[in-house]
Amino acid sequence: MTDRSGEMAATIADAASRQQALYICGGGSKRQLLGRDCPGQELTVWGHSGIIDYQPSELVLTARAGTPLAEIVASLEREGQMLSFEPPLCAGRATLGGTVATNSSGPARPWAGSARDMVLGVQLLDGRGQLLNFGGQVMKNVAGYDVSRLQAGALGTLGVLSQVSLKVLPRPEHSLTLAYDMDAAAAIDSMNRRAGQPGPLSGACWLDGRLYLRLSGAAAAVDHTAAHWGGERLAGGADFWLQLREMTLPFFAGDEPLWRLSIRSTAPPPEFHGPALIDWGGAQRWLRGELDFAALQRAAAQAGGSATLFAGGDRGGQLRPAPDAVTRRLHERLKQAFDPLHILNPGRLYDFL
Amino acid sequence: MQAHHMPPVPRDTLLRRLRAILPGHCLLTDTESQRPFECDALTIYRELPLVVALPETVEQVQQVLRSCHELGVPVVARGAGTGLCAGAMPHPEGVLLVLAGLDRIIEVDPLARTARVQPGVSNLAISAAVARHGLYYGPDPSSQIACSIGGNVAENSGGVHCLKYGLTVHNILALELLTVEGDRVTIGSQGLDSPGYDLLALMTGSEGLLGVVVEVTVRLLPTPQAAQVILAGFDSVSAAGDAVGAVIAAGIIPAGLEMMDRLAIQAAEDFANAGYPRDAEALLLCEVDGTREEVASCSAIVAALFRELGATSIVVSADEAQRARLWQGRKCAFPAVGRLAPDYYCMDGTIPRRQVSRVLTAISALSEKYGLQVANVFHAGDGNLHPLILFDASSSDEVRRAEQFGADILALSVEVGGCITGEHGVGLEKLRQMSHQFSPAELALLEDIKHAFDPALTLNPGKGVPILKRCQEYRALPARHSHD
Numbered sequence: 001m002t003d004r005s006g007e008m009a010a011t012i013a014d015a016a017s018r019q020q021a022l023y024i025c026g027g028g029s030k031r032q033l034l035g036r037d038c039p040g041q042e043l044t045v046w047g048h049s050g051i052i053d054y055q056p057s058e059l060v061l062t063a064r065a066g067t068p069l070a071e072i073v074a075s076l077e078r079e080g081q082m083l084s085f086e087p088p089l090c091a092g093r094a095t096l097g098g099t100v101a102t103n104s105s106g107p108a109r110p111w112a113g114s115a116r117d118m119v120l121g122v123q124l125l126d127g128r129g130q131l132l133n134f135g136g137q138v139m140k141n142v143a144g145y146d147v148s149r150l151q152a153g154a155l156g157t158l159g160v161l162s163q164v165s166l167k168v169l170p171r172p173e174h175s176l177t178l179a180y181d182m183d184a185a186a187a188i189d190s191m192n193r194r195a196g197q198p199g200p201l202s203g204a205c206w207l208d209g210r211l212y213l214r215l216s217g218a219a220a221a222v223d224h225t226a227a228h229w230g231g232e233r234l235a236g237g238a239d240f241w242l243q244l245r246e247m248t249l250p251f252f253a254g255d256e257p258l259w260r261l262s263i264r265s266t267a268p269p270p271e272f273h274g275p276a277l278i279d280w281g282g283a284q285r286w287l288r289g290e291l292d293f294a295a296l297q298r299a300a301a302q303a304g305g306s307a308t309l310f311a312g313g314d315r316g317g318q319l320r321p322a323p324d325a326v327t328r329r330l331h332e333r334l335k336q337a338f339d340p341l342h343i344l345n346p347g348r349l350y351d352f353l
Numbered sequence: 354m355q356a357h358h359m360p361p362v363p364r365d366t367l368l369r370r371l372r373a374i375l376p377g378h379c380l381l382t383d384t385e386s387q388r389p390f391e392c393d394a395l396t397i398y399r400e401l402p403l404v405v406a407l408p409e410t411v412e413q414v415q416q417v418l419r420s421c422h423e424l425g426v427p428v429v430a431r432g433a434g435t436g437l438c439a440g441a442m443p444h445p446e447g448v449l450l451v452l453a454g455l456d457r458i459i460e461v462d463p464l465a466r467t468a469r470v471q472p473g474v475s476n477l478a479i480s481a482a483v484a485r486h487g488l489y490y491g492p493d494p495s496s497q498i499a500c501s502i503g504g505n506v507a508e509n510s511g512g513v514h515c516l517k518y519g520l521t522v523h524n525i526l527a528l529e530l531l532t533v534e535g536d537r538v539t540i541g542s543q544g545l546d547s548p549g550y551d552l553l554a555l556m557t558g559s560e561g562l563l564g565v566v567v568e569v570t571v572r573l574l575p576t577p578q579a580a581q582v583i584l585a586g587f588d589s590v591s592a593a594g595d596a597v598g599a600v601i602a603a604g605i606i607p608a609g610l611e612m613m614d615r616l617a618i619q620a621a622e623d624f625a626n627a628g629y630p631r632d633a634e635a636l637l638l639c640e641v642d643g644t645r646e647e648v649a650s651c652s653a654i655v656a657a658l659f660r661e662l663g664a665t666s667i668v669v670s671a672d673e674a675q676r677a678r679l680w681q682g683r684k685c686a687f688p689a690v691g692r693l694a695p696d697y698y699c700m701d702g703t704i705p706r707r708q709v710s711r712v713l714t715a716i717s718a719l720s721e722k723y724g725l726q727v728a729n730v731f732h733a734g735d736g737n738l739h740p741l742i743l744f745d746a747s748s749s750d751e752v753r754r755a756e757q758f759g760a761d762i763l764a765l766s767v768e769v770g771g772c773i774t775g776e777h778g779v780g781l782e783k784l785r786q787m788s789h790q791f792s793p794a795e796l797a798l799l800e801d802i803k804h805a806f807d808p809a810l811t812l813n814p815g816k817g818v819p820i821l822k823r824c825q826e827y828r829a830l831p832a833r834h835s836h837d
Contacts, residue, residue, distance in 0.1 A: 057707065113523060142777070263544045331550055
């Protein structure tokens with residue numbers, strides 16, 4: 001339980017006065033993921049930790065950004081609650097701030113929302129070192145622009161998160177996993193059909209010729225639905241989802257480039273060679289291998305979304321598609337508003353930011 | 354970086370430009386035909402624009418924006434006009450851009466569970482159009498028959514089901530946006546996220562200050578198999594408040610959880626004959642939905658909890674007809690309360706749920722102080738409180754007292770850890786209260802965001818965020834409105 005916000009503010013103000021670039025890091029679990037290499041003096045948020053307020057009956061938890069996610073999850077579990085977006089805990093290294101900054105969300109995302117969806121408010125340090133509060137600790141708040149959710153996925157380029165308030169939810173009473181042997185195209189169709197039916201679906205993934213569906217909720221509802229949906233009841237299903245969430249399945253091992261496609265859930269399976277994993281009920285596809293970035297971009301765009309180089313490959317190059325001129329202009333102006341001297345994680349998201 | 358100081362554009366110049374873009378029937382220039390557009394549903398704030406434009410195509414909207422941008426003319430976008438914060442009140446020197454005519458459902462993809470719609474499509478029309486696929490659109494503001502999806506995006510509308518199903522921001526995937534310059538850009542995607550900054554989140558709830566939405570891709574949800582309502586009366590507000598906490602603590606996320614106080618209960622019962630307990634000090638309406646098994650198990654738990662916590666009466670809906678009737682009272686609460694006085698003023702603070710008893714007690718004291726009655730309707734599940742202050746708009750003294758009463762309630766909401774608006778927006782109405790909620794540095798950043806999208810400050814000027822740093826003499830709304 002240490003509040004390091006004053007010290008971090010001073011570091012930022014000092015860096016601003018020298019136009020010194022800062023690289024923001026928490027537990028270092030995502031250093032090699034999502035973002036481009038970022039030169040700069042390290043500003044660590046690790047140690048700026050502690051749960052500040054947690055009222056189970058309010059479904060809201062507020063903690064300092066450097067709090068290890070594992071600590072938060074443990075506190076929630078004691079009250080029968082959870083982070084519904086199932087972020088990876090990264091062997092205890094994931095922090096609340098890093099999770100929000102990367103919008104890190106697990107298998108339940110299509111049904112239970114993302115990290116971004118659960119953000120209710122943030123306290124952040126802008127590029128001048130000013131401590132600012134946006135959003136709050138209540139479920140509904142439309143006062144001012146939604147600066148809080150804007151931080152999700154911004155990779156720290158719009159501010160150093162100091163505190164975050166999240167909506168939390170009760171843990172489901174019961175979960176089970178159904179598995180079916182089928183090819184990718186059939187699995188995509190099945191996932192989408194199931195997701196369109198009322199039922200306690202909470203995960204849908206395809207890997208190595210098998211479709212995995214997870215049901216979570218009231219025991220009566222889960223059992224009743226499982227009886228109708230058939231398939232093989234997987235013993236140890238919880239482990240599968242945990243390994244998917246933590247990206248510790250064998251699919252994710254090794255140094256080969258890992259590509260992430262965020263696309264329309266019904267898009268046909270990508271025609272690229274190499275291993276593929278389908279998650280989020282079809283809306284998130286993972287590919288491995290030395291693939292052609294431009295070709296992947298075209299395929300993803302055709303499927304209504306985008307491709308990013310999530311891990312591996314050249315971390316100094318372009319990892320995500322270049323925005324169109326208007327979007328780029330809006331990004332540049334927003335960056336200017338939050339971080340006029342461009343000292344926070346320069347280049348981490350795009351080379352021009 | 355200062356906004357330009359342009360003199361107001363001569364009306365003739367503007368009209369000449371607009372007549373080249375829009376056919377005659379799409380422009381309203383005389384006072385008589387403009388009158389229906391002078392306010393949104395917060396009718397105490399009224400203003401007439403220079404001209405009302407009713408475009409029928411996206412290209413027309415784009416050209417109107419381009420012309421206004423070149424001339425430096427303010428543009429206020431408006432949907433169905435059901436807003437409650439004077440966010441769509443016209444600017445006296447600007448164009449009121451009415452998007453209600455863009456009302457086409459472009460495409461429904463039942464398998465992907467999405468729909469692409471134009472901004473003027475009503476909220477309920479989306480659910481109606483996809484019902485045959487067993488799908489619906491989640492957010493259901495009480496104005497859902499009339500309110501448009503474009504307006505829902507502008508306000509980040511909620512409704513009675515948002516604790517479980519989320520707000521507008523959680524239920525949309527993409528927007529086609531026109532910038533103030535008239536540039537068209539896609540925000541979001543058909544996937545669940547997009548690279549770069551989350552402009553979708555930033556646009557949602559931005560009250561028409563950052564751009565004009567000309568298309569929305571919404572996510573659709575499977576219609577639950579079953580739903581049941583449990584109605585319970587309590588002899589005190591605090592007992593009802595405790596019961597709300599107990600439901601959440603039991604691990605149940607109700608589809609809806611509403612509270613009403615005595616005056617609201619009586620007004621609603623007089624109006625709708627829903628079977629509400631007239632003698633109760635507070636009433637809870639708790640809806641559970643899901644599979645049949647889930648609903649049966651949850652409603653039994655909720656009814657038992659309510660009984661245990663001292664409910665003086667309990668009704669569990671036996672069928673769809675009864676469920677609809679029990680909701681009817683709540684859904685009519687605003688017009689029902691509206692019959693008790695010539696006018697009512699609806700507040701929208703959100704508070705931590707545990708503070709409800711304290712806040713309602715304080716509101717009751719304020720009601721005495723200002724000599725105005727108040728009925729309270731509360732989205733108890735998510736802490737969003739709607740006190741309805743009763744007054745007579747023909748008395749300028751009562752208007753002033755109602756406004757002050759409302760301001761005190763908002764200050765109180767902030768004081769207990771909540772916020773000044775949960776779902777109705779800031780608009781013109783709560784501009785002054787923004788400084789209760791935000792520090793000068795925070796307001797300056799909000800202003801910088803506005804400036805990033807709209808450097809000349811011509812989109813819905815004088816609303817949403819106070820403009821402090823940049824000179825805005827010309828842009829500011831006149832200090833006087835017709836009720837003063």
